[in-house]
Amino acid sequence: MNFKIANNRLKALKLGASALALSLMFMTAQAQEQEHSNPNVRLGQKALLEGDFKGAITHLQKALPAEANDSNVLYLLGYSQFQTGAYKDAAATFGKIVTLDAKNANALYYKAKSNNAVVNAKDSKLSTAQxxxxxxxxxxxxxxxxxxxxxxxxxxxxxxxxxxxLGILKGTAGVGNYSKVVATDLYNKAIVDFEKVLTYDAKRTDIQTELKKAKVYRDNLK
Incomplete structure (x- = not known):
């Protein structure tokens, strides 16, 4: 498999099912070009191509620590962990990539997205400070x-x-870290970012909704 090309396709991947299918089709077309020397990586790639993310995790973890410094292998592992909802593990894996390559914007994105998902997990036992x-x-x-x-x-x-x-967290009255001033600032920053997204596509109703919600949250702080 042409590992770098396939991995770059994954890095550009949006999480919709159709995008995933297109990416996997591309990767399959490249599969005969070059194979990774590590058999566990090859098995992980095969599982990922088949949409078996749990299987991919099993094989890719076996490829470690031999491939611990291969950011491409780590990316496939982190992506598979993210897809199975193992967000804490995914954040740690993408964090290792960032340690190897501080300019890897895709790893930074998935690390951040994973950490945000950890915070919002229904069964989260994290403290407010955490x-x-x-x-x-x-x-x-x-x-x-x-x-x-x-x-x-x-x-x-x-x-x-x-x-x-974070605005919701800081703006919840009765919580130890409550701060109306900080929460207001956070909501204002969220509004700026949502407005920035709309400069790329003004018709995005999901972002229009998020923008309105952020303003409502801000204006209703006590």
Whole structure:
């Protein structure tokens, strides 16, 4: 398999099912060009191509630690973990990629998105302080990615969500970290990011809704 080309396709992938199908078709077409030397990586690639993300995780984890410094292998592992909802593991894996390559905007994006998902997990046992730190980390990672890839709408969109979620956390009366001033600022930053997304596509009703919600949350702070 042409590993770098296939991996780049995954990096550009949006999470919709149709986009995933197109990406997997492309990767399959490339499969005969070049194979990775590690058999566990090859098995992980095969499982991923078949949409078996759990199987991909099993094989790719076996490829470690031999491939621990191969950001391409780590990316496939982190992506598979993300797809199975193992967000804490995905954040850790993408964090390793960022350690190897601080300019990897896609790894920064998935690390941030994974951490935001950890915060919002229904069964989360994190303290308020832990949630706050993860959201701050996510915002920081999105900002780093934006500095690298300034015209990627999804970075602004997801940073806006992180700002909003942190605003909710800081703006909940009765919680130890409550601050109306900080929450107001966070909602304002979320609004700026959502408005930025609309400059790319003004017809996005989902972002229009998020923008309205952020304004309502801000204006109803007590």
């Amino acid at each position: 949630k706050e730190q993860l959201l701050l980390d996510a915002i920081g990672d999105y900002s780093k990615a934006i500095a690298i890839t300034a015209n990627d709408a999804k970075l602004y969109q997801n940073r806006g969500v992180a700002y909003r979620d």
